[in-house]
Amino acid sequence: MRMLNHICKVIIPALIGVFATQTAMADTVSVAVAANFTAPMQKIAALFEAETGHKAALSFGSTGRFYAQIKNGAPFDVLLAADDKTPAKLVEEALALAPTQMTYAIGKLVLYSRNPSVVDDRGHVLKQAQPGKIAIADPKLAPYGLAAQQTLQALGVYAQLQPNLVVGESIGQTYQFVATENALMGFVALSQVNAADQKQAGSSWIVPQALYDPIRQNAVVLARGKDNPAASSLIKFLQTQAAHDVIRSYGYGLHTNP
Incomplete structure (x- = not known):
């Protein structure tokens, strides 16, 4: 019994000490995430916490709104943008750390409708006389909106479809x-259509x-996060196989960073 008491006195404090050390080492990172990456990032964040x-x-x-907020001092540690230009601009303005820039996903644009009979597999619906209302994100704020605008221009239908456009902020x-x-219908991210909780007809x-x-x-650690271990840790985690599996599952492509 004395031996058991002695072991408990030695082991229990040691375990408490280990737990306290782990808790002390855990940090919180504030992350601004492009809206298209909502569902995958929620999953990645849970894996990140479990792992680290x-x-x-x-x-x-x-992304455009986040850029303005960061310029005005918003307390974010990391930005996961929907483009590569915004992180680069923040680096130029000394608001982000150049070595931390990395491409975490390659986005894919999709024209989508809830109605199963509206969108054909070649996008010919856009050349119909009366195609109905078409949603796009604001090209000045959202990279997917710019991609939608470029698509309509490439197809030669942007001018004639402008009266049909419904513009979202994100x-x-x-x-x-x-x-x-x-x-x-609307131009959205393929990841949104592929989201596990969106199993509706269309x-x-x-x-x-x-x-x-x-x-x-691209993702980048912002100036505010330079001394936050969780910020650099998140950038590294985005490059792990676990994160890549989630990213691919939502229809994104991956880029091999140098």
């Missing part, structure tokens, strides 16, 4: 226009890459 102990506090919205809002049928056309500039989605 660090927590990721996520905010979702348009790709998240744009998807809601289509999901609630306030727009007959029709879609994955837009050929040749019709718009590649959507390289």
Whole structure:
């Protein structure tokens, strides 16, 4: 019995010490996430916490809005943008750390409708006389909106379809226009259509890459996060197999960073 008591006195404090050390080492990283990456990032954040102990506090919205907020001192540690230009611009302005830039996903644009009979597999619906309301994200704020605009211009129908366009502030809002049928169809991220909780009927056309500039989605540690271990840890985790599996499952492509 004395031996048991002695062992308990030695082991229990040691275990408490280990737990306390792990807890002390865990940090929270504030992450601004492009709206198109909402569903996959929620899953990745859970895996990240389970693997590292660090927590990721996520905010979702348009890349353009996040850029303005970061310029105005918003307390974000990491930005997961929907393009590669915004992180690069933040680096130039000394608001982000150049060595931490990385491409975490290659986005894919899709024309989607809740109605199974609306969108054909070649996008010919866009050349109909009266195609109905078409949702796109604001090209000035959201890279997916710019890609949609480039697609319509490449097809030679942008000018004639402008009266039909319903513009969302972010790709998240744009998807809601289509999901609630306030727009007959819309240009959204393939990841939104592939989201596990969106198993509704519909029709879609994955837009050929040749019709718009590649959507390289870059992440970067912001100046505010330079001394936060969880910020650099998240950037590293985005490059793991576990994160890649989630990213692929939503229809994104991957880029091998140098």
